[in-house]
Amino acid sequence: xxxxxxxxxxxxxxxxxxxxxxxxxxxxxxxxxxxxxxxxxxxxxxxxxxxxxxxxxxxxxxxxxxxxxxxxxxxxxxxxxxxxxxxxxxxxxxxxxxxxxxxxxxxxxxxxxxxxxxxxxxxxxxxxxxxxxxxxxxxxxxxxxxxxxxxxxxxxxxxxxxxxxxxxxxxxxxxxxxxxxxxxxxxxxxxxxxxxxxxxxxxxxxxxxxxxxxxxxxxxxxxxxxxxxxxxxxxxxxxxxxxxxxxxx
Ligand code: PEP
Numbered sequence: 001x002x003x004x005x006x007x008x009x010x011x012x013x014x015x016x017x018x019x020x021x022x023x024x025x026x027x028x029x030x031x032x033x034x035x036x037x038x039x040x041x042x043x044x045x046x047x048x049x050x051x052x053x054x055x056x057x058x059x060x061x062x063x064x065x066x067x068x069x070x071x072x073x074x075x076x077x078x079x080x081x082x083x084x085x086x087x088x089x090x091x092x093x094x095x096x097x098x099x100x101x102x103x104x105x106x107x108x109x110x111x112x113x114x115x116x117x118x119x120x121x122x123x124x125x126x127x128x129x130x131x132x133x134x135x136x137x138x139x140x141x142x143x144x145x146x147x148x149x150x151x152x153x154x155x156x157x158x159x160x161x162x163x164x165x166x167x168x169x170x171x172x173x174x175x176x177x178x179x180x181x182x183x184x185x186x187x188x189x190x191x192x193x194x195x196x197x198x199x200x201x202x203x204x205x206x207x208x209x210x211x212x213x214x215x216x217x218x219x220x221x222x223x224x225x226x227x228x229x230x231x232x233x234x235x236x237x238x239x240x241x242x243x244x245x246x247x248x249x
Pocket of ligand 1: 009011167171172173174175211212213214232233234235236
């Protein structure tokens, strides 16, 4: 049985004070953590503050970085390394988010190098995959997603510290959500690919999140699908009331 995971991607939003206040609101609220894992991905500058709020409240909320660089240290102005995010309190990293792929030009090979880096440090990865609108419209959505998945996981021996997030790019921040049936169909494609690569047991255990304009009013129908094990939530994770409704779906 896969435990649902609801993850909030705070993107490049919130000052330290705002992030602390949002984390505190979530910590002060009733969440049944036995039914659902919760993860917050603040910006680099807010990881430490959010980690401390969660720690002080004694809540089992995980904190993730939204990205990381491949080197531990060095002359890489503007980059942030894995030892840095780890010491700030992150225990996982989102990799391959469509904004990293499409705005910053990250390739599958670069993402795969980071996947190895994070796993080697004993941390977890949320690996994002998803097709552009034109790739869906031209009938290539499945092959694009399977290619991103296969290349992102190249030479990864075990999926025990990996969560996959399917995020159709046309649904991110646009208010358009994939229908539950379309999302389920792609999640099934992903799980079947994983079965081919890692076997039946790994495929039945790996969590596959859906992301793309998840809101309080569509989360229940998405989560009702067999292969949707949680949500990666952007915009709606920035308001405690909405994110709590999603967590408590
Ligand atoms: C995201 O940032 O991963 C995301 C899915 O954003 P939104 O929920 O705003 O579409």
